[in-house]
Amino acid sequence: MNIHDLTRTLNRHNDSRIVLLVADGIGGLPQEPGGPTELEAAATPHLDALAARNVSGLLNPVLPGITPGSGPGHVSVFGYDPLEYQIGRGVLEALGIDFDLGPNDVAIRGNFCTVDSSGIITDRRAGRIPSEASARLVEKLRSIRVEGAEICLEPGLDHRFVMVLRGEGFGGDVEDTDPQVADVLPLRPVPRNAASQRTAEVAEQFIAQAAEVLKNEQPANMLLLRGFARRPSMPTMQEVYGLKPAAIAVYPMYRGLARLVGMDILPKVADIEEQVHRLGEYWDRYDFFFVHFKYTDSAGEDGDFEEKVRRIEELDAHIPAIEALKPDVLIVTGDHSTPAKMSQHSWHPVPVVLAASTCRPDEATRFGESQCLRGGLGQIEARYLLPLALAHAGRLQKFGA
Template identity: 25%
Template sequence: MKYLVMLGDGMADEPLEALGGKTPLEYADTPVLDSYAARSEIGMVATIPAGMAPGSDTANLSVIGYDPREYYTGRSPLEALSIGVPMKPTDVALRCNIVTLSEDDVPYEKKTIIDHSSDEISTEDAAILLKAVAEELQDETYQFYVGTSYRHCLIWAGGQVVPLIPPHDVLGQVIGQYLPADKKLREMQERSFEILSKHPVNLERKKKGLNPANSFWFWGAGTKPALSPFYEKYKKRGVMISAVDLLKGIAVGAGIENKIVPGANGGLNTNYEGKAQTAVDALLKEGYDFAYIHLEAPDEMGHQGSVEKKVRAIANMDRRILGPIREQMDASGEDYRLLVLPDHPTPIRVRTHVPDPVPYLLYDTTAPGKYDWHYNEREAAKSGRFIDRGCELMGYLFSK
């Protein structure tokens, strides 16, 4: 038996007037999911423990089988693991987004945050900008590390886990009340704007009609995590297929092998087919038991507030990832179980994460059935199945 998880980040949503009262998941053209649903168990699962922030960090830890209440020490430390950042127990890691702030002639604290991803800036451009700021601000206490796209890392030696606001939670708002209370962190954000707003990379981006990547934004502070090995928990050898440092970091911490897919970038135009083929090859050719396929695009489109692009991301997942997987897995004759779900909702209405339960689909080649339902939030809720501890879902997948 082989096992797959297809995680559509932020895929769940609310009924939208623009879609005739349907959610993006209901509205999208998903023939592969529909055919799976006709032979699958569907239901709802709570991936975010009560009282915890609805982040992809807590949610994916939960889905992978680690209770966030026990294992979560912050988002950025997980990302630091993925890019090989050395962390001491006394270090604090912070996510360093390169964001777009308004360039009106007002003090820094009166500027508005326009884009948390700077038009999904390339890693190559971001690395140039990070270096420009690091050359002035980096010292023995504060060290910067390049991540992927707009997502980077700051290590604060002997630092504190201070409360910080994710930039995607305050899009379109004046930033003053959301800036770090820590004086040094705030000063570094302000100075980064002074350096980046006139950098040649950003001058060129504006000529091309792209948002300038003109400020650092710190958030997600935490200390070095310690996850128990995935193989010890489940006796399964697994691979992680993701373009996102957070997921790669969880994999490193859990002893799951990261598979790098060329062209996978965390955006709408990622290498969908490459993700599918990498999963199939890991299971059928390389002897792994389990593949976790993470698709960031639905979440990014939710943060952008684009109904059309979120629908397209879900349809792409169906046709370009699940389609090839189903074709090759079925042709192989290998029995398998497939779990499909989001980590959390990212509703278009609010453009950020919410902690609501999410729909799951569980398919098993050895458990044929015939049902009338489709995979979406509405029908999953009507099924009457509810798993109130998301961290138990992985064990359910393996033991069902």
Template identity: 30%
Template sequence: MKYIVVLGDGMADRKLENLGNKTPLESARTPNLDALAARSEIGMCKTVPDGMKPGSDVANLSVLGYDPKQGYTGRSPLEAVSIGIPLRSTDVTMRCNLVTVSDEENYEDKRMIDYSAGEISTREANELIEYLKTFFDDEKFTLYSGVSYRHCLVIDKGETGNDLTPPHDITERPVRGHLPQGKLQKELLGMMRRSYELLKDHPVNLARIAAGKRPANSVWFWGEGTKPALENYEKKFGVKGGVISAVDLVKGIGMLAGMQILDVEGATGNYDTNFQGKADAALSALLNGLDLVYIHMEAPDECGHQGDVKHKIFSIEEIDRAVVGTLVKGLNDAKEPFRMLVCPDHPTPICIRTHTSDPVPYLLYDSEKDLSAGAARYDEEHAEATGVFVEDGYLLMQKLLNK
């Protein structure tokens, strides 16, 4: 038996008037999922425990089968592991976004224009981070380059307990009231202010502005944490697993769990990602030794943060066409029995452009037996109507593995 998780990050949503009071998932054309729905268990699942923030870190840990209440130490250290940063037990890490802020003179008066600096390229971003390192790196603080706008700050003998706001939570809003608070407030805010002065006229940004792109004119710190540890996935569940993702966070979780990381050329973390390549890589891995593949697609989440309804629907349709369609056909053609779980990690509603803790719809399919819960389609409305509810998200993995 082979096992697949098709994870559409942020895919769940709320009904929108401009979609005829439907969600993007309800509006999308999903013939492959529709074909599975009649024989699948479909229901709702709570992936974010009460009292925890609805981040992709917490929610993906849940779907992978780990109880976030037991082993979660913060978001950024998971990304640090993927980047290859050697963490010590005394280190504190923070996500460092390259962002676009408005040009008011006082930093406190600025607005968060774009949490991703227009999806800046990794090449451009690395040049900016290397430039900032010459000013910011010292015995206590070290910057590390990541992918696109996602980078990392490591603080030697740092202190946790800082109040830090994710920049995607305040898109197009004033930064006042959302600036760092806590023991490291002075240092963090100082670097953010200085980064604006250093970056606003940097040649990379001048070229971006000339090309009609948004400049990466500031850093923004959030998502603090400390060195994590996860139980080995194969030891915990008895299957050999792999992870496909363009996002350092999810790769880091997979690496900590001892899972195989499958890199796919053209995987971007947005709606222009190589959906087909991810599906092909997953199918190949399943037919050549792996028991389970966790396929993470960031695109619906990014579209939710951007308020981009059109491409959120497009991303869902590509997940259905390229990923679900390819895997179902490929495994059936190979006469390989399989179980497939399709779900988001959390909702990212277009109307608020950030994550929520609301339960998410899931579909569980078994190629060898009928699991029907009476739903005719996979979406939020049909999933709620079945009355099937999984209170603890980390138990979804046990349902997938039929344990």
């Protein structure tokens, strides 16, 4: 019996609204010993007031020491066990270009590459050809037909593209053809189980035809496939929480992750101001809103402490407009930490503040990593955040008599 078994039976409907604001990679580290983290350095009067009046804490996206990618990071704040619901590389790429993956589709990440006259890889990224070149080549590849399979191809950034196999009986467990090193032949797409036999056959036929189509191109005269995956079969938030959820995200990958758990995707927005506007616009039509803010992570990945501070302050300035909608539960957190000092995702627990009328106060007076250590939520697995939100929204009945 797990938490979803409980929430499935205990959830009840009411007129409450829950807002989950995910500031991607918000958790950080001091740049210098003794210094503040990005969140602590930022002037965040509105987040501080939220933390002072409500309850805060720290979330572990996966397990201590485990650094999550964007997939597991979001899966867990959506209330799903990231070890149970794993998102393959191909799936994440497909989500990242807003591809609406079906439950039986196999998504694959493709790279154009350069091979010599004997087929040996000389450049795994074909000199990182520009996106426009990729788009032209993808258009050529679309002429390829393989019996019994629908093949969808979409260009990505630079030398990358996304391939999706649609049809019956395609398992997702096939080895990469990308050997990860140059000076060798591409590998064959080897099925890892019987259910993926057909997938491997279709991939092999596609590769053979692609080699013909591309043979006179330079430098992109061949391609490599990796990250074969089907989307995980996840119960929707409607099923496990009784919520009618919507996502408001600028970037397609986060819309895609939201789609995996059954969220409706609200019309496109360009920035946080438009996101908050959209929130108000759809306030009466949904009861759960996921709002994604990307730039805290981008700045962290760039190793730009000051920019991350600035982005946090930008986000803080929009908190009053969200509060003005009077959500019953407002949560601000991240999907993982991205300390500018490390220029990458990290395993450090993620600050969280939860605001509701049923919060038991704690001693935190500001929103920041060291204050969150004193927070009443303690340090918990991120997947328990959603059940807590439901509880504070009055949406969970008592367990047992």
